[in-house]
Amino acid sequence: MSSRLSLTLAFGLALALGAAGCGSACQDLGDRICNCEAEGQVRNNCKTNVAARVKASNATDSQQSYCEAKLNTCPDPNGNIDRCAYILNTCPGRVACGLALPTPGGGDGCTTIDVPALQSLPDAI
Numbered sequence: 642m643s644s645r646l647s648l649t650l651a652f653g654l655a656l657a658l659g660a661a662g663c664g665s666a667c668q669d670l671g672d673r674i675c676n677c678e679a680e681g682q683v684r685n686n687c688k689t690n691v692a693a694r695v696k697a698s699n700a701t702d703s704q705q706s707y708c709e710a711k712l713n714t715c716p717d718p719n720g721n722i723d724r725c726a727y728i729l730n731t732c733p734g735r736v737a738c739g740l741a742l743p744t745p746g747g748g749d750g751c752t753t754i755d756v757p758a759l760q761s762l763p764d765a766i
Contacts, residue, residue: 666708668695674738676718677725711739 671691678684700708715738718724727734732751735741744750 665695665700666705666712667700668692670708670712670715670739671695673712673715673717674728674740676720677729680720707739711737715739 668691671694672688675684675687675691678687716724716728716734718728728738728740729735732741732743732749735753736743736751739754741751741753744752
């Protein structure tokens with residue numbers, strides 16, 4: 642698993658869907674993605690950065706609801722490399738965790754969420 646990829650995705654998710662306060666659904670979702678990092682400093686840094694970005698953002702109720710819905714579909718990796726591979730490397734996993742959008746019209750494809758575009762359109766989700 643690429644540390645840079647999972648960190649980027651977790652940061653992007655926190656930026657796009659962040660919420661004020663500790664223990665929010667958006668922070669929990671970012672932390673879940675960080676759990677795909679190896680235990681230790683890299684995972685701790687990921688979670689610290691997610692928490693900082695969540696605290697600095699101001700989520701709408703619809704963004705909080707989106708995070709809650711994604712928590713219901715995004716598997717908790719619990720350090721399981723196969724679950725992490727599913728979350729980070731497959732379209733169904735990325736869509737389930739809010740890291741990509743499904744292809745319009747159905748199918749198995751997806752479009753990875755473009756973080757800069759989402760930052761300029763915080764209510765787009």
